[in-house]
Amino acid sequence: MTTPAEGQRQNYHHGDLMQALLAAGVDLAREGGPDAVVLREATRRVGVSPNAAYRHFADRDALLDAVSDAALAQLATAIDAHFDAIAPGDAETVARAHLRAVGTGYVAFAQDEPGLFRAAFFVPADLHNPGTAARSGPSGRSPFVLLADALDEFVACGIMPSARRPQAEFLAWSAVHGFALLVIDGPLRALPRGQADAVTQRVIDMVEAGLTAP
């Protein structure tokens, strides 16, 4: 009975305003990217006065940060799904499939949820540490860690020299991240989804070949 009925909010207190504002903020980001996450509009949607937000977020940036973390978590979940869908097989095949899954999931999320994707990278915190786990998916591994794991597999099965391993995450990430941006609001934004998907695979081809080149 701690959580009252959600039907009418004639209570003076809301119950879980923090969460409600975050949800509203995520909706706003989904609809229009980080710029659309407007404090007053979020409170309006929740049905509360503008300044109520300040009891839970220091300022608009704090709300946006929380939204960004939530968006990053959704990205992680989306990638997780691709990553876990890989069928078992010999190490090299699985390693290549893992890398491809991360890239494909990354770009697919950007295409499906461009607003959230932009919000996720608006204040691009460093993704090394999962940061209160708000940024990782159900597996607890952030997209960055999934990518790192895939690359470790590359080294383990001998298709990538270990000398080239350090910082290789950033090489792969650069290509996929840049491509995602080009697709969602760059010159490739007009490309039909099918064609864009084909180019996505070529981007990953390039990364794979570039990292495993002799």
Place this chain on the structure above:
Amino acid sequence: MTTPAEGQRQNYHHGDLMQALLAAGVDLAREGGPDAVVLREATRRVGVSPNAAYRHFADRDALLDAVSDAALAQLATAIDAHFDAIAPGDAETVARAHLRAVGTGYVAFAQDEPGLFRAAFFVPADLHNPGTAARSGPSGRSPFVLLADALDEFVACGIMPSARRPQAEFLAWSAVHGFALLVIDGPLRALPRGQADAVTQRVIDMVEAGLTAP
């Protein structure tokens, strides 16, 4: 005598407000990126009333578009410099050097002028057509065209199969663009310049190897 002395602006008319506002806008973008391009602040710096801007720009977005074009032109100029500094030699060496020059110049500009770089891609118009040439450097070739030229050379000297040529610009561009973003406000933003430059070269290595792989 059409252009009066610039000393005092006790004239009712400004002379070249359009250009002055653009310059102020570019300064603002340089200092704080696209969000810092604020109409009222630009007019304030020029010493004119806020609404004077509306005689020359339809709205704030129009000003930002003009700033974006100017920033893109500066990017083009920076890349031109790297591109033209390539010493003559055999075709393959020159081709590889050209690709490297475009990538290096691109990232260097992002590092030297992060605000302008972000502004340049804020409303990322399609870069196929040079667009009233406001977007290209002194050579008249936009960065996109310079990249395309370099890739054409790859095909011409036989290190890249022509079947792989279509849309290869976007593969190379993705990697370099994504890396630039990771460096200026992503997780690599704390990396010392020297180390970042080393990774830049590795990104280009990856692109080169990925595009020319057997």
Place this chain on the structure above:
DNA sequence: ACGATATGTTTACGCTGTCAACACTTGCAT
């Protein structure tokens, strides 16, 4: 010389983020 047009100004409105002061509710200590 004079009227049309271009250019800059003033005034005003609604929107935003945010501060300060106030009101209600809850929960803990007596």
Place this chain on the structure above:
DNA sequence: ATGCAAGTGTTGACAGCGTAAACATATCGT
């Protein structure tokens, strides 16, 4: 149980922003 402190939501206010309408002044073509 009572009463006070802390937590939470509201009201009112302010400055800054983009922008529309009405007005003022300069420039130019005839």
